[in-house]
Amino acid sequence: MSESIETVLVWFRNDLRVEDHQSLHKAMTTQKRVIAYYAFSPKYFEINKWGFKKTDKFRTQFLIDSVLDLKKALAKLNISLIIDLKAPESSLPEYIHQYQVETIFLQKEWTSEEKKQEEEIAQKVETSLQWERSYDQFLLHPDDLPFSVDQTPEVFGNYRKKCEKEVSVRTLIATHNALPVTNLIELETPLPKLSDLGLEDIDLDARTAFPFKGGTQNALDRLDDYFWKSKKLSYYKNTRNGLIGPDYSSKFSPWLASGSLSPKMIYWEIKRYEKEIQKNQSTYWLIFELIWRDYFKCISLKHGTKIFKIGGILNRKYPWNDSQKIFEQWANGQTPEAFVNAHMIEMNRTGWMSNRGRQNVASYFAKDLKMDWRIGAAYFESQLIDYDVHSNYGNWMYVSGVGNDPRDRKFDVRWQAERYDPQAKFQNLWLQKTLF
Numbered sequence: 001m002s003e004s005i006e007t008v009l010v011w012f013r014n015d016l017r018v019e020d021h022q023s024l025h026k027a028m029t030t031q032k033r034v035i036a037y038y039a040f041s042p043k044y045f046e047i048n049k050w051g052f053k054k055t056d057k058f059r060t061q062f063l064i065d066s067v068l069d070l071k072k073a074l075a076k077l078n079i080s081l082i083i084d085l086k087a088p089e090s091s092l093p094e095y096i097h098q099y100q101v102e103t104i105f106l107q108k109e110w111t112s113e114e115k116k117q118e119e120e121i122a123q124k125v126e127t128s129l130q131w132e133r134s135y136d137q138f139l140l141h142p143d144d145l146p147f148s149v150d151q152t153p154e155v156f157g158n159y160r161k162k163c164e165k166e167v168s169v170r171t172l173i174a175t176h177n178a179l180p181v182t183n184l185i186e187l188e189t190p191l192p193k194l195s196d197l198g199l200e201d202i203d204l205d206a207r208t209a210f211p212f213k214g215g216t217q218n219a220l221d222r223l224d225d226y227f228w229k230s231k232k233l234s235y236y237k238n239t240r241n242g243l244i245g246p247d248y249s250s251k252f253s254p255w256l257a258s259g260s261l262s263p264k265m266i267y268w269e270i271k272r273y274e275k276e277i278q279k280n281q282s283t284y285w286l287i288f289e290l291i292w293r294d295y296f297k298c299i300s301l302k303h304g305t306k307i308f309k310i311g312g313i314l315n316r317k318y319p320w321n322d323s324q325k326i327f328e329q330w331a332n333g334q335t336p337e338a339f340v341n342a343h344m345i346e347m348n349r350t351g352w353m354s355n356r357g358r359q360n361v362a363s364y365f366a367k368d369l370k371m372d373w374r375i376g377a378a379y380f381e382s383q384l385i386d387y388d389v390h391s392n393y394g395n396w397m398y399v400s401g402v403g404n405d406p407r408d409r410k411f412d413v414r415w416q417a418e419r420y421d422p423q424a425k426f427q428n429l430w431l432q433k434t435l436f
Helices: 022-028 057-076 088-098 112-124 156-166 216-229 232-239 253-258 263-276 281-308 324-331 338-350 355-368 373-383 389-400 413-420 425-431
Strands: 007-011 033-039 080-084 101-107 130-134
Touching (some): 022 101, 033 057, 057 373, 263 281, 281 389, 324 373, 338 373, 338 413, 373 389
């Protein structure tokens, strides 16, 4: 056992940054030894009940990049990061015991897998262990909303208007000065490679619209380029439905999903941009999208495990199909619809798909093929580098008719292709025979 030193632990999950980080800030002000922990749990890389990996190679590589960046940033603060390749519920209690951890600081999560994980750990450690949870993934803090969680409006427009009128975005949390070098612990837990996690290596496809890597530094570089160097933020609303290339949208979502960026970091940079460069519909629209992201988190908070049920939050009964053959045709881009196929192939080759593409392929899967929407949601979870549990399942419910769309719309895929890809440039890019 380690020597008796008062120690606290920061458990990182989907909050892989040191900037604007409530849990880290609280831990560093305790005047105790601070250690950090992140787990690549084997459960994340198992084959799920639908027959594919829960987390595949593109999202995993992005996470590996993000954890590497986090490790470097923590090292500058003289904080050691334990990188675990075991399930936290099996090995985190051992680290808690070894380092005599008194308090765990962590981002508050409320979906079932995370809650179960925390409960299993709590059962294996001393009852005196303190858990200090903080909401750290919202633009608008839940405590500041003008309604309780149970009163969250079921229509986004109502939520947005009330929040915009009555709620202010909190200021950024200051980054703490580095702790003494004596805070470091002696350990060597190297980062895994994809092969260590049972995944194939990645061949970067030159056609990708997301050629970026994970980590806060890469996120800040992207933000600087999109806002200040190119000033493409000024045109965001006009280009956000694009399909080809890195600059038709901000591309911030993967860093938001991993927590390498906080929504507040983006918001306050937008506000600075509006003050120094320009304020227009495009600058507002990026904030609008951050509010949408918050909304699905509030819906998840309100409805709990219903977001994972086939009937969704509306408890609607539809005659869903679960044909393995139909799923594989959709997943592999082998449907009768070229627009759907091109988007699925793009995701399979790069881990990225545009917002326009996601709405179309999801609507086609649920409304045309009448497939169990949860299979599609799980496939997105596996493939997309910007997978976020609340946005993913919230959006899939929305387009499948079991969520928060009051009009229960269905996308006309061919009309969408004619409008957003009129010269079929995107379809030709991904359906061509030549492999890059």
